[in-house]
Amino acid sequence: MASVTEQGAPARAASDVAGAPAAQTPLVDVRGVTLQYKTKDHLVTATFRVDFQVFRSERFILLGPSGCGKSTLLKAVGGYLQPTEGEIRLKGEVVQRPGPDRMMVFQEFDQLLPWKTVKDNVMFPLRATGLSRKVAEQKAMHYIAKVNLTNFAESLPHTLSGGMKQRVAIARGMAMEPDVLLMDEPFAALDALTRRKMQDELLALWDDTKFTVLFVTHSIPEAIKIGSRILLLTPHPGQVKAEINSLPRDTADGDPEALQELERRIHGMLFADAVEEPVQEPQHE
Numbered sequence: 431m432a433s434v435t436e437q438g439a440p441a442r443a444a445s446d447v448a449g450a451p452a453a454q455t456p457l458v459d460v461r462g463v464t465l466q467y468k469t470k471d472h473l474v475t476a477t478f479r480v481d482f483q484v485f486r487s488e489r490f491i492l493l494g495p496s497g498c499g500k501s502t503l504l505k506a507v508g509g510y511l512q513p514t515e516g517e518i519r520l521k522g523e524v525v526q527r528p529g530p531d532r533m534m535v536f537q538e539f540d541q542l543l544p545w546k547t548v549k550d551n552v553m554f555p556l557r558a559t560g561l562s563r564k565v566a567e568q569k570a571m572h573y574i575a576k577v578n579l580t581n582f583a584e585s586l587p588h589t590l591s592g593g594m595k596q597r598v599a600i601a602r603g604m605a606m607e608p609d610v611l612l613m614d615e616p617f618a619a620l621d622a623l624t625r626r627k628m629q630d631e632l633l634a635l636w637d638d639t640k641f642t643v644l645f646v647t648h649s650i651p652e653a654i655k656i657g658s659r660i661l662l663l664t665p666h667p668g669q670v671k672a673e674i675n676s677l678p679r680d681t682a683d684g685d686p687e688a689l690q691e692l693e694r695r696i697h698g699m700l701f702a703d704a705v706e707e708p709v710q711e712p713q714h715e
């Protein structure tokens with residue numbers, strides 16, 4: 431049974447935390463974070479006073495409708511955007527810029543360098559940190575094997591399918607052995623079957639290495655499947671609606687009723703405040 435912390439309630443009871451002892455220091459600590467974009471004509475508030483903490487080896491999901499500020503939050507954790515209010519800490523240090531301790535995987539298939547092979551794409555950031563060619567190559571091949579692309583190490587990105595390109599991007603992120611892998615709807619552009627396969631593969635990778643992942647999605651089933659914990663955000667501007675534990679993996683796989691029940695509850699929470707458009711009555715003369 432998933433437990434729920436509604437907004438305004440104490441952040442989390444110890445029993446509500448999937449694998450996160452109360453005394454443990456959060457790996458990512460987001461406190462009262464408001465994020466805004468200044469455009470020529472407007473000030474867009476993407477998120478408003480958002481709080482959440484991610485602990486080591488969690489699969490933490492940011493879930494909410496399109497435009498609620500999920501990607502913006504992820505970019506802020508990545509250090510690409512500074513909060514106008516509040517602060518984001520990684521291992522206790524305020525995040526001020528991007529760093530190799532936070533690698534991002536995006537939705538787009540064109541995130542690889544098209545003129546470099548799979549292996550060179552994975553090696554590229556490793557080399558940028560000063561690793562020798564030999565060590566970078568060993569590490570790259572290790573992670574390319576983990577995503578089952580050893581036979582494609584010398585291929586160029588344009589010869590790969592969308593799912594394979596996303597695997598390369600995941601290998602590139604993981605090879606850096608970051609503190610947290612930031613994933614922004616990485617499977618959203620894939621067909622349904624490939625998407626499911628990639629979700630399974632990501633979980634198998636997690637079983638193998640227990641990496642910490644902060645994962646953005648607007649899909650409720652994907653959030654339940656991938657996540658150990660799920661942060662629900664309200665529509666624009668994004669505020670925390672609730673934080674819930676996902677289902678244990680064997681329940682999610684083997685108990686369709688429990689899965690449907692949780693999906694319904696999340697849907698109810700996400701859309702509880704949705705205002706129905708008034709029906710326009712035809713005008714009579």
Ligand code: ADP
Nearest residue numbers: 467469474476495496497498499500501502666
């Ligand atoms: P989500 O990832 O939940 O779909 P985003 O974080 O992409 O939401 O966007 C949150 C809000 O911020 C939206 O209203 C969006 O239009 C706005 N926004 C996103 N990027 C920019 C930008 N570069 N300039 C201005 N507004 C932006």
